Amino acid sequence: MTAPRILVVDDEADLRELLDITLVKMGLDVDCAESLTAARACLAQSEYALVLTDMRLPDGMGIELVREVAASCRNTPIAVITAFGSADNAVAALKAGAFDYLSKPVGLDQLRLMVQSALRMHKTEGAGQASSPAAAASSRLVGQSPVMQDLRSQIVRLARSMAPVAITGESGSGKELAARDIHAHSARADKPFIAVNCGAIPEALMEAEFFGYRKGAFTGASEDRDGFFQAANGGTLMLDEVADLPLQMQVKLLRAIQERRVRKVGATVEEPVDVRVISATHQNLAECVEKGRFRQDLYYRLNVIELRLPPLRERLDDIGLLSDILLERLAPPGSKAVLSPEALDALKSYAFPGNVRELENILERALAFANDGVIAVADLALKASAAPVEAMPAPVPQPIPEEIRVAVPVEPAPVERQPAPAPVIPEGELPQSLPDYLDDVEREIIRRALARTHFNRTQAAELLGISFRQLRYRMQRLDIHEPDT
Numbered sequence: 001m002t003a004p005r006i007l008v009v010d011d012e013a014d015l016r017e018l019l020d021i022t023l024v025k026m027g028l029d030v031d032c033a034e035s036l037t038a039a040r041a042c043l044a045q046s047e048y049a050l051v052l053t054d055m056r057l058p059d060g061m062g063i064e065l066v067r068e069v070a071a072s073c074r075n076t077p078i079a080v081i082t083a084f085g086s087a088d089n090a091v092a093a094l095k096a097g098a099f100d101y102l103s104k105p106v107g108l109d110q111l112r113l114m115v116q117s118a119l120r121m122h123k124t125e126g127a128g129q130a131s132s133p134a135a136a137a138s139s140r141l142v143g144q145s146p147v148m149q150d151l152r153s154q155i156v157r158l159a160r161s162m163a164p165v166a167i168t169g170e171s172g173s174g175k176e177l178a179a180r181d182i183h184a185h186s187a188r189a190d191k192p193f194i195a196v197n198c199g200a201i202p203e204a205l206m207e208a209e210f211f212g213y214r215k216g217a218f219t220g221a222s223e224d225r226d227g228f229f230q231a232a233n234g235g236t237l238m239l240d241e242v243a244d245l246p247l248q249m250q251v252k253l254l255r256a257i258q259e260r261r262v263r264k265v266g267a268t269v270e271e272p273v274d275v276r277v278i279s280a281t282h283q284n285l286a287e288c289v290e291k292g293r294f295r296q297d298l299y300y301r302l303n304v305i306e307l308r309l310p311p312l313r314e315r316l317d318d319i320g321l322l323s324d325i326l327l328e329r330l331a332p333p334g335s336k337a338v339l340s341p342e343a344l345d346a347l348k349s350y351a352f353p354g355n356v357r358e359l360e361n362i363l364e365r366a367l368a369f370a371n372d373g374v375i376a377v378a379d380l381a382l383k384a385s386a387a388p389v390e391a392m393p394a395p396v397p398q399p400i401p402e403e404i405r406v407a408v409p410v411e412p413a414p415v416e417r418q419p420a421p422a423p424v425i426p427e428g429e430l431p432q433s434l435p436d437y438l439d440d441v442e443r444e445i446i447r448r449a450l451a452r453t454h455f456n457r458t459q460a461a462e463l464l465g466i467s468f469r470q471l472r473y474r475m476q477r478l479d480i481h482e483p484d485t
């Protein structure tokens with residue numbers, strides 16, 4: 001078997017030599033070129049498993065080569081070497097189709113990790129597994145509407161690079177599913193996919209959770225522990241609800257993404273990590289930047305490729321197929337459930353503020369009421385107030401009502417048989433434990449929102465201006481369960 005061949009394009013003889021020696025030691029065949037012209041001549045002669053090019057070359061910019069290789073040698077990943085601190089160049093190269101980048105001074109660990117990823121990708125592509133129509137068809141994202149078909153092809157295309165992807169879309173529209181698909185179609189598929197809900201981690205624990213910690217770093221750190229970055233090494237890290245990251249953590253995250261190194265809390269040395277970052281949010285991140293809640297540099301770094309998940313009301317034709325597949329999944333083993341034609345029509349004129357997750361919830365509940373496995377309109381129990389699709393504006397996260405912010409108890413929550421005592425503290429007094437007090441307040445407010453929505457968690461989350469997943473996490477933490485009916 002012949003060794004994979006790599007093309008190194010650099011006009012600096014020293015760096016060329018260092019790269020050459022390192023790659024040969026990895027068992028690879030290496031060709032070197034010192035200019036764009038020489039590189040083009042090599043590319044015309046041989047097929048490469050990876051092209052690694054410097055940005056500045058005597059007869060032009062490396063990014064020209066990126067465009068050419070991305071357009072004509074689809075099976076050849078190309079990575080660029082950028083000058084120290086030129087994050088703009090790295091982002092521009094990724095946007096132009098580069099698979100990855102390295103910044104100077106080139107760290108040999110990082111070089112090796114990057115080359116290994118490229119070789120994995122080249123192998124998958126060579127076997128025709130990645131970009132075929134069959135790959136797009138194997139997506140978990142159900143839907144035959146043109147917008148979904150386009151989304152699936154986009155996912156297959158962008159799975160080929162290391163470029164950070166920012167997924168936007170309303171809550172429940174399938175952002176996590178899309179991120180899992182990107183991972184599954186990439187050369188990283190056999191490595192971990194780690195999804196982190198940034199809004200659900202207490203601020204004080206964030207650094208330890210993301211980067212890990214050394215034994216003795218703080219009280220309770222009884223042994224060394226890896227963080228999300230180490231856990232996702234070689235694979236993909238999904239930063240869900242990224243807009244919820246506190247500013248201080250945004251700085252550390254930016255550094256980790258740029259340097260591809262992390263330092264455990266309490267450690268003196270950094271360790272290299274090879275992680276593809278996918279971020280997601282239902283908020284408008286550009287607006288968060290304008291308001292000073294999100295760092296512009298991190299936004300720029302995460303937003304290299306944008307993927308928008310359409311809300312369900314923009315693809316109502318998918319509802320029939322989606323419902324069939326969801327009902328198949330939800331129906332008890334051995335039984336079958338279908339929608340009556342009227343029920344299908346009713347769903348098609350519903351606005352789905354909670355998107356596919358809401359459709360899942362509606363169908364799950366409807367199944368319990370359906371006669372002989374046929375779901376009628378009444379079984380769907382669609383919100384009476386739901387406006388017809390045309391009249392429904394995009395859902396805007398609602399501000400937390402004043403009564404909730406100050407936590408003044410009003411009526412007892414009807415879902416509770418024995419409502420918990422409302423946490424009120426007389427003027428001038430203090431709680432014995434602030435965390436316990438705040439937990440009580442939070443528990444009470446969540447119960448109230450759940451009571452108001454008859455335990456529809458999607459709607460309760462909307463009422464409280466948080467995402468479904470944040471609500472689910474808080475319910476678990478505070479031990480709130482659906483009461484037996």
Ligand SMILES: Nc1ncnc2c1ncn2[C@@H]1O[C@H](COP(=O)(O)OP(=O)(O)OP(=O)(O)O)[C@@H](O)[C@H]1O
Nearest residue numbers: 141142171172173174175176177356357467468469
């Ligand atoms: N196109 C789809 N096909 C099949 N199932 C889908 C689709 N989109 C979403 N779902 C399902 O809907 C639910 C919500 O999806 P997911 O968690 O990916 O949404 P999200 O946009 O990440 O939500 P959030 O913003 O609240 O975190 C999941 O159970 C998922 O399997």
